[in-house]
Amino acid sequence: MSSxxxxxxxxxxxxxxxxxxxxxxxxxxxxxxxxxxxxxxxANQLAAQQHSVHSGSVSLQAAVMGIFTNPAIFSGYCLYxxxxxxxxxxxxxxxxxxxxPLISLGYVWVAIIGVLAFHEAMNPLKLTGIAIIMAGxxxxxxxxxx
Amino acid sequence: xxTPISSIALVLVGAVIGSFGAIFLKWGAHALSRSWTSIVxxxxxxxxxxxxLLSSVLFxxxxxxxxxxxxxxxxxxxxxxxLLWSHLFFQERITRAKLAGVGLILIGIVFLGFGNAAx
Numbered sequence: 001m002s003s004x005x006x007x008x009x010x011x012x013x014x015x016x017x018x019x020x021x022x023x024x025x026x027x028x029x030x031x032x033x034x035x036x037x038x039x040x041x042x043a044n045q046l047a048a049q050q051h052s053v054h055s056g057s058v059s060l061q062a063a064v065m066g067i068f069t070n071p072a073i074f075s076g077y078c079l080y081x082x083x084x085x086x087x088x089x090x091x092x093x094x095x096x097x098x099x100x101p102l103i104s105l106g107y108v109w110v111a112i113i114g115v116l117a118f119h120e121a122m123n124p125l126k127l128t129g130i131a132i133i134m135a136g137x138x139x140x141x142x143x144x145x146x
Numbered sequence: 147x148x149t150p151i152s153s154i155a156l157v158l159v160g161a162v163i164g165s166f167g168a169i170f171l172k173w174g175a176h177a178l179s180r181s182w183t184s185i186v187x188x189x190x191x192x193x194x195x196x197x198x199l200l201s202s203v204l205f206x207x208x209x210x211x212x213x214x215x216x217x218x219x220x221x222x223x224x225x226x227x228x229l230l231w232s233h234l235f236f237q238e239r240i241t242r243a244k245l246a247g248v249g250l251i252l253i254g255i256v257f258l259g260f261g262n263a264a265x
Contacts, residue, residue: 036214036218037214039205039206039209040209040214042206043206043209043210044210046206046210047210047211050210057150057152057153057156057207057208057210057211057212058207058210058211059207060203060207062207063203063204063206063207063210064203066206067199067202067203067206073206077202107218107219110214110215110218110219111215111219113214113215114213114214114215114218115215118213118214120148120213120214120215120216121148121213122215123261123264124261125257125258125260125261125264126215126216126257126258126261126262127261128254128257128261129219129254129255129256129257129258129259129260129261130215130219130254130258131254132250132251132253132254132257133219133222133250133251133254133255133258134254135250135254136222136246136247136248136249136250136251136252136253136254137222137225137247137251138247139243139244139246139247139250140225140229140243140244140247140248140250140251141247142243143241143242143243143244143246143247144244
């Protein structure tokens with residue numbers, strides 16, 4: 001009798017685990033968004049510091065120094081460290097074919113951050129490009145699971 | 147053009163360099179055991195981390211002059227390179243699905259580039 005009730009219980013636990021893995025991955029995409037926001041914010045600060053000298057991108061040395069001494073860029077890369085740990089954890093418990101499409105959500109957040117926080121221009125060509133890249137990452141991720 | 151070609155080139159080159167990082171990390175991971183010395187004296191892991199660092203420096207340099215919404219999605223070329231290196235160095239199979247993913251990412255990057263030039 002116990003075996004009759006035990007059969008449907010196994011997938012229920014599985015579904016719960018997979019749902020948790022999916023939620024962790026969605027949290028991962030938000031972390032990527034936050035990390036990219038911080039890195040861009042810091043990069044803009046580096047550019048502003050050097051703007052009195054000349055315009056354009058900063059020197060290679062300034063970029064190296066920036067990663068370690070600019071608080072925004074440094075915290076951005078720390079978030080990437082947290083992202084990596086969480087993602088590896090999620091990969092253990094979830095199905096890759098579901099997790100890879102979810103991870104491409106990061107592109108959506110980054111595009112929204114670009115427009116809202118940094119007043120970047122959005123046009124149909126850029127939107128299409130981002131959507132196609134998301135599809136590509138999804139297909140590539142799913143292809144790697146088989 | 148809001149994001150100069152030089153910044154796009156920096157981010158693309160950074161992504162290609164970063165894709166080697168994954169290869170070195172995987173290579174180094176094969177030689178790992180439970181002892182701490184196997185991590186510290188593992189030159190492949192060190193090269194992997196150094197490679198990621200170099201890739202990050204190029205990414206930050208590119209980001210100081212350009213749009214986040216153009217440059218960040220371009221990092222996805224790294225996935226294409228990782229696919230290529232894992233085929234060359236670890237004999238992983240390139241399936242039709244993986245090729246389709248590569249094609250889509252490349253087309254997406256071209257669209258982004260045109261979108262960047264359009265305004």
